[in-house]
Amino acid sequence: MYCLVDAVAFYASAEKVFDPAIRSKPVVVLTNNDGCICAICPIARRLNIPKFQPYFKVKHLLAKHKVVIRSSNYELYADLSDKMMNVISRFCDTQRVYSIDEAFLQFNGFTPLINDWHQYGQLIRRTVWRETKLPVGVGFGPTPTLAKAANHAAKKLNGFNGVAVIDSEQTRQHILAAMDVADVWGVGKRLAKKLKLLNINSALDLAKQTPQRMKRLFSVVLERTVNELNGSVCLNWDDVRQNKREIFSTRSFGERLTDPVALKTALINHSIIVARKLRQQRSLTKRLLLFVASSPHESHYYKKSLVYELPVSSADSRVFAKAISEIFTQLYQHNVRFYKCGVGALELSSQQFQQPDLFASSQDNIKLMECLDSINKRYGCDTLTLASQQQSQAWHMKRAFLSPQYTTRWQHLPKISCDL
Numbered sequence: 497m498y499c500l501v502d503a504v505a506f507y508a509s510a511e512k513v514f515d516p517a518i519r520s521k522p523v524v525v526l527t528n529n530d531g532c533i534c535a536i537c538p539i540a541r542r543l544n545i546p547k548f549q550p551y552f553k554v555k556h557l558l559a560k561h562k563v564v565i566r567s568s569n570y571e572l573y574a575d576l577s578d579k580m581m582n583v584i585s586r587f588c589d590t591q592r593v594y595s596i597d598e599a600f601l602q603f604n605g606f607t608p609l610i611n612d613w614h615q616y617g618q619l620i621r622r623t624v625w626r627e628t629k630l631p632v633g634v635g636f637g638p639t640p641t642l643a644k645a646a647n648h649a650a651k652k653l654n655g656f657n658g659v660a661v662i663d664s665e666q667t668r669q670h671i672l673a674a675m676d677v678a679d680v681w682g683v684g685k686r687l688a689k690k691l692k693l694l695n696i697n698s699a700l701d702l703a704k705q706t707p708q709r710m711k712r713l714f715s716v717v718l719e720r721t722v723n724e725l726n727g728s729v730c731l732n733w734d735d736v737r738q739n740k741r742e743i744f745s746t747r748s749f750g751e752r753l754t755d756p757v758a759l760k761t762a763l764i765n766h767s768i769i770v771a772r773k774l775r776q777q778r779s780l781t782k783r784l785l786l787f788v789a790s791s792p793h794e795s796h797y798y799k800k801s802l803v804y805e806l807p808v809s810s811a812d813s814r815v816f817a818k819a820i821s822e823i824f825t826q827l828y829q830h831n832v833r834f835y836k837c838g839v840g841a842l843e844l845s846s847q848q849f850q851q852p853d854l855f856a857s858s859q860d861n862i863k864l865m866e867c868l869d870s871i872n873k874r875y876g877c878d879t880l881t882l883a884s885q886q887q888s889q890a891w892h893m894k895r896a897f898l899s900p901q902y903t904t905r906w907q908h909l910p911k912i913s914c915d916l
Contacts, residue, residue, distance in 0.1 A: 497613070497636055498643040499601040501584050501620060504631040504651060506597035507535035510576045511566045513629045514902040514910055522563045526551055529750050529894040530567055567895035571877075575903040580628050587620050600640060617650075617659030637662040640731045641724035644681040645671055645699060652679075672725065675699035682721050687714065699725065739777045739844070744785075745769040746838025750894025752791070753834040759788065760824050764884050766839040767816035774841055775865060778848065780809035781841035784819055788827050791835040798832045808853055809845055812860040813868070817884050876904055 503509060507525040512518055522540035524533050532550050543561050546554065551565075558565060577596045585591045588601035610616045617634035624632050635646030642662045649660040649671045662668045678688035680699045694713075696702050702710075703725035711719035720730035745766040753759050763786060774781060787801035804819050816839075852858075871880045878885075900908035 497603050497638060498640050499588070499603070499617075499620075499637075500594075500635045500640070500643040500647040501599050501601065501624070502633050502635075502647050502651070503580065503597035504633060505535050505537045505541075506577075506630070507568065507573060508537035508540070508566075509630050510573050511564075511569070511899055512537070513576060515899065518564045522561060523566065524558065524563055525566045525568055526897065527568060529748055530896055531748075534568070565897045567898040569895075569899050569901060571901045571904045572899065576628060576630065580624060580630055580632075583624050583627050584620065587616075587623075600643065613661045613663065614659055617661070621658050632658075634659045635662075636660070638727050639724040639729045641681050641721060642668065642727065645675060645679075645725070648675060648679055668727075669700060672700035672703055673698055677702050680721065680725070682717060687718070690714075739779055739846075740773075741844055742840060742842055743770050743773045743779075743781075743844070744838060744840040745773075746787075746836065746840075747893060748836040749834065750892060754832070756824075756828050759828060759834055759837060760820065761885065762837050763788075763820045763824065763827075763839060764817045764882070766837065767820055768813045768882065768885060770839050770841050771811050771813040771816045771865075772869065774811035774844070775869060778846065779841075779844040780811050780847050780850065781844050782806045782809045783842040784816065785840040785842055786820070786823060786827060786838075788834055788837045790832050794833060794835075796832070798829060798834075800827055800829075802826055803842070807856045808858045808860075809850060810858065810860050811847065812865055813882060814861070815859050817882055821884070 508523045511523055511525060520539070522543055522545070523537045524540050524545060525535035526532065527534045530551055532548055533545070533554065534548070536545055536547055540561075540563055543563070545557065545561070545563065573596060580597075581591070581593055581599055584599050584601065589604055590602040592600045592602070594600055610619060613636045617636065620634050621632055624630055633647050633651035635643050635648070635650050636659075637643035637646045646660040646662045650656045650658050653660075653671070653674050660671065662671060675698060676688070677683055677691050677696055677698055678685055680702060683691070683702075691697075691702065696705065702722060705722055707719045707722045710722050723730045747766070749762070753762070767784070770784075782805065784804045784806065785801060786804060787799065789799035790797055802823055804823050806815065806819065810816070820839075868880055872878065902908050902910060
């Protein structure tokens with residue numbers, strides 16, 4: 497048996513954990529730079545507030561219903577996610593974290609505390625709520641795809657009360673018949689449109705298709721999905737995650753930038769993020785892609801990208817920052833209101849298998865980078881930085897509705913006042 501535990505409107509629910517005053521109020525969370533709505537709590541959903549709409553378009557609607565607005569507080573969400581995953585891990589022998597708010601559980605040689613899967617699911621929900629104050633939906637099924645479908649039913653379909661179990665043919669058909677084909681794991685909107693042209697409208701319609709036909713018309717992935725919807729396990733979990741072949745860090749600015757120091761600082765910070773991710777997967781790069789751009793809605797649209805060739809493959813933050821300084825004048829242009837920039841590492845290679853260059857020695861200081869990473873891991877991101885990272889704060893992301901980082905900053909710890 498497989499199980500999927502998924503938090504309900506995770507970002508919005510996380511905002512309510514340390515702020516009981518808003519638990520009974522509608523809450524929405526905005527994307528980077530407070531651009532669009534990315535999370536809506538169940539209370540706000542009942543008000544028909546649209547998801548993924550630009551904030552400025554629904555600003556008056558939110559004010560009308562007195563909706564609580566929050567900027568994305570990634571530090572808080574990551575910490576609460578770790579706590580939630582640690583709680584969930586106690587209920588199985590194998591756990592695979594699928595995303596920040598989802599985890600698959602597998603029961604191989606594990607004997608649940610309760611024989612009834614419905615009761616066991618409710619126990620998981622109560623425990624997660626008691627220890628993290630996060631509401632979750634729990635779905636059980638004989639395959640990962642059916643567990644995902646059961647989780648969908650637990651949260652979206654009437655009569656399941658947060659837990660759904662697909663353990664019979666009758667339950668399987670009932671849940672799949674009530675699911676739109678676009679809600680099937682791995683299908684998505686584009687593929688769903690093509691399937692609906694073939695009169696495949698529900699998950700049950702897809703399950704009734706011949707796997708070989710779906711493979712011929714679409715892909716082997718959809719063939720496996722059909723098999724999984726019919727109870728045959730086809731998904732092979734990768735215990736060792738494959739390293740990325742390219743790593744990018746990009747972001748739009750909270751305000752348009754014209755200051756060269758601010759733009760250069762932003763590029764250096766992106767390069768530091770890329771270098772850190774390279775070290776995490778023990779990779780190196782010899783090619784850095786850098787780009788800057790104004791908004792396409794500006795009267796004078798400007799975009800430029802350059803590839804910087806490093807003499808020796810590297811993952812050292814200092815080497816990357818120096819590269820930015822050397823190439824920056826070729827990217828910057830006066831009188832341009834910059835909207836976005838980014839840095840990417842191309843053609844990655846393993847740190848373990850490197851052919852040294854006889855005429856160019858590596859400038860990487862591995863011990864220094866290990867020390868930098870260990871300090872930042874223990875005391876928080878950017879506790880220790882390069883001086884060039886802090887030249888300007890003007891490029892930082894706009895988060896006008898940011899809540900306190902209750903669990904990662906001492907100054908944001910909740911305070912309780914007691915009158916004697």
